[in-house]
Amino acid sequence: MKDRFATRHYHLSIKQLSVNFAAHRIMKKIDSYILKKFLNTFFFCLLLFTAIVVVVDISEKADDFARIKLSAWQIVMQYYIGFVPHIDAMLLPLFVFISVIFFTSKMAERSETIAILSTGVSFRRFLYPYWLGSIFLAVLLWFGYQYGLPRANEIWGTFQTEYIDNNNGPDNRVSKENIYFRVDTNSYAGLRSYDTVSKQGYNFFIDKFANNEMVYNLRADNINWDPAAKKWKLSRAVEHFFNGDKEKVVRQQTMLINYNFKPQDLRGDEYFKDRLPTPDLKAYIEKERLRGSEMVSSLELERYNRDAIPASVIILTIIAAVLSSRRIRGGSGFHLAIGFVISVLYILSSRFSVVFAEKGNFPPLIAAWTPNVIFGALAFYLYQRAPK
Secondary structure (H helix, E strand, C coil): CHHHHHHHHHHHHHHHHHHHHHHHHHHHHHHHHHHHHHHHHHHHHHHHHHHHHHHHHHHHCHHHHHHHCCCHHHHHHHHHHHHHHHHHHHHHHHHHHHHHHHHHHHHHHCCHHHHHHHCCCCHHHHCHHHHHHHHHHHHHHHHHHHHHHHHHHHHHHHHHHHHHHCCCCCCCCCEEEEEEEEEECCEEEEEEEEECCCCEEEEEEEEEEECCEEEEEEEEEEEEEECCCCEEEEEEEEEEEEECCEEEEEEEEEEEECCCCCHHHHHCCCCCHHHCCHHHHHHHHHHHHHHCCCCHHHHHHHHHHHHHHHHHHHHHHHHHHHHHCCCCCCHHHHHHHHHHHHHHHHHHHHHHHHHHHHHCCCCHHHHHHHHHHHHHHHHHHHHHHCCC
């Protein structure tokens, strides 16, 4: 009797293992199916929207392209090869969001999601391929923001500055007037004017203070960047050293000196921070903080956004999957309408955070992650309310 019971128990265990193994194989196929749908739809949307954006951009800049008289190939290699990664990285979270809503709502319309969940698969397990796909794209975007995108921004930003924003050609100069900045905690510098192309400044000065008293003053007629020595060359410089009531004056026709600011620091274009790989951006932030620069908040916001924006890919993917996995009247059109509203709200929350950080006292770290916190809470709420 015991042997018969043991044999029956053994056969039931084998049968259960077979069922579990079969279920595991089926889920792997389902995961592969959803993940393939996810990535294929995303890359299709990416190519489609990129083509639309490029066409719109060409129509807006047609007059500029005609004026600068560059060939089509030169415009592609000097502008669009940098512009396309720039715009794709900026809009990638929204591309992912729209892609997930589109293909998941189609699955719901065909009752595929109902069929999967009716087999006993948990909703959490159903979201597994969405997690995989979103994490893959988030990591890809993170590496792009840290190292690849700054190179693309260098190409795009240089073209934008030289040809579009300043309405210049390749031989035109951009002159900055009345530049004043902090060199370190006790030193201040200024120039009457600075030519960003020749890297030459006029009427340069530096003042150093100690205990609220000036201890050093320098005046020079000209200041030029020496690329060989990687130092600044001063012409007709006069140095004043103060020690109480005593003053020492030293005059030099030319002198080479190393300051902690470089030509790119004086260029001051709005795309500069976008061109720096993250390690260089961190070093630049510390330098600007030492100088007491007003740009620190903007630079820190750029730094934290490079982590926060990739994370938003995962959050928006889960929101889209939860919203569109339910079959409702209106189908994918209704899902896309909801997705459009959420996309607009996400963009508005991001812009508000940027404005508060740059114009107010909102900490850049909190500003960068606030949209993710808000929409992360929304994702959790929708997941809790989703039919299981």
